[in-house]
Structure formats: C-alpha cells, structure tokens
Amino acid sequence: MTEIKTVPFDAADFINTPEDVATFLQAAFDEAFEANDPGFIAQALGIVARSKGMTQIADKSGRSREQLYKSLSIDGNPTLATTISVMRELGVKLTAEAA
Numbered sequence: 001m002t003e004i005k006t007v008p009f010d011a012a013d014f015i016n017t018p019e020d021v022a023t024f025l026q027a028a029f030d031e032a033f034e035a036n037d038p039g040f041i042a043q044a045l046g047i048v049a050r051s052k053g054m055t056q057i058a059d060k061s062g063r064s065r066e067q068l069y070k071s072l073s074i075d076g077n078p079t080l081a082t083t084i085s086v087m088r089e090l091g092v093k094l095t096a097e098a099a
Contacts, residue, residue: 012051018091039074046072061085
C-alpha cells in the first residue's frame with residue numbers, strides 16, 4: 001500500500017496580488033455574513049496579514065505583532081480601529097452594499 005503524504009494548507013501562501021486580497025476578503029465577508037460569524041472576518045484578515053508579513057502590518061498599523069496574531073484569529077475580537085488600520089495597510093477598504 002502506498003503511503004499518502006499530506007502537507008498543511010495555508011491560504012496565505014496563495015494570496016499574492018491586491019486582487020487576491022480583495023477577492024479573498026470579499027468571500028470571507030460574505031461567508032461571515034451568511035453564517036453570522038464575525039470571527040471568520042478576523043481570521044480572514046489574519047490570513048491576509050500573514051501573507052503580507054505580520055510584522056510589517058503590525059509596524060505600519062501601530063499595533064504589536066502579538067496583538068494582531070491574537071486579534072486576527074478565529075477567536076479574536078479586533079476593535080473597529082484595529083480592523084480599519086489593518087485593512088488600510090492591506091490596501092483594501094470597507095464598503096457597504098444592500099443585502
């Protein structure tokens with residue numbers, strides 16, 4: 001029998017362009033809205049921040065790296081100020097559309 005080897009999947013490895021960031025976050029926002037799960041948004045922002053370099057995002061947003069890792073996890077609860085500053089550094093903005 002052949003042994004199957006697996007490797008952990010990390011979406012951060014596949015987010016390379018500004019369009020990738022926007023597409024990934026839009027899908028996460030849609031999913032979070034449908035599932036009524038705000039933690040999904042925090043986690044998605046964390047994935048994108050890791051793809052761009054968490055240390056760099058932390059420095060530019062004026063937050064500590066540790067704070068961002070904690071806030072931008074599935075169990076995190078970032079403030080709106082943190083969310084906006086991270087999104088600004090990721091090159092995306094909040095928008096609203098009718099549901």
